[in-house]
Amino acid sequence: LQQNRTPALPGLDDKLIAKLFRALLLSPNPRRDRAILRIFLHFGCSVKDVLQLEESDVDLAAGRIRWRRGNGEFWTTLPAEVVRDIRDYCHRERRARCPQLFTTRLGHPLTQAQIQRLFRFLQKESGRSDLNPCTLRERHRQMQRQQADLPAWVALHRRLPYIPLPPSEPALEERER
Numbered sequence: 001l002q003q004n005r006t007p008a009l010p011g012l013d014d015k016l017i018a019k020l021f022r023a024l025l026l027s028p029n030p031r032r033d034r035a036i037l038r039i040f041l042h043f044g045c046s047v048k049d050v051l052q053l054e055e056s057d058v059d060l061a062a063g064r065i066r067w068r069r070g071n072g073e074f075w076t077t078l079p080a081e082v083v084r085d086i087r088d089y090c091h092r093e094r095r096a097r098c099p100q101l102f103t104t105r106l107g108h109p110l111t112q113a114q115i116q117r118l119f120r121f122l123q124k125e126s127g128r129s130d131l132n133p134c135t136l137r138e139r140h141r142q143m144q145r146q147q148a149d150l151p152a153w154v155a156l157h158r159r160l161p162y163i164p165l166p167p168s169e170p171a172l173e174e175r176e177r
Helices: 014-026 030-043 047-052 080-092 112-126 133-146 152-158 172-176
Strands: 064-069 072-077
Touching: 014 030, 014 112, 030 047, 030 080, 030 112, 030 133, 047 112
Parallel strands: none
Antiparallel strands: 064 072
């Protein structure tokens, strides 16, 4: 259960995060904005990373998301609440006129200015002027550094947060020992 929760970032407690999600109910696209905020909170990614996401980059059945960096790409796992929010957005709000995952109400790709407008709205509602994608990304990096079990070279190599998978079942040979 604990692994499926959005990681709490330093300075952003559960109460503030709940307040942000309540504020998004006033948004013209509440499901889209909720999914975007979840992705920022969980992965600490950049605006460019979110804008580049295509519908084919999200495998909701397997609970995975593909990130593209330069010529490379890699998949990371999605917690259940992020899967739920993306699925809700895709089924109820998304207009499929373009391949990008996040679109406007008319089906056009979302722009950087629209993401910034979303964060200005969240800053106003929360009273936190430091709430933006850059500070969320930096707080996420600080949180990573505090985790002792995180392979730092993987996070640095990918330049995106490495989300550790839950421990797998011990191999059959190890159980027999």
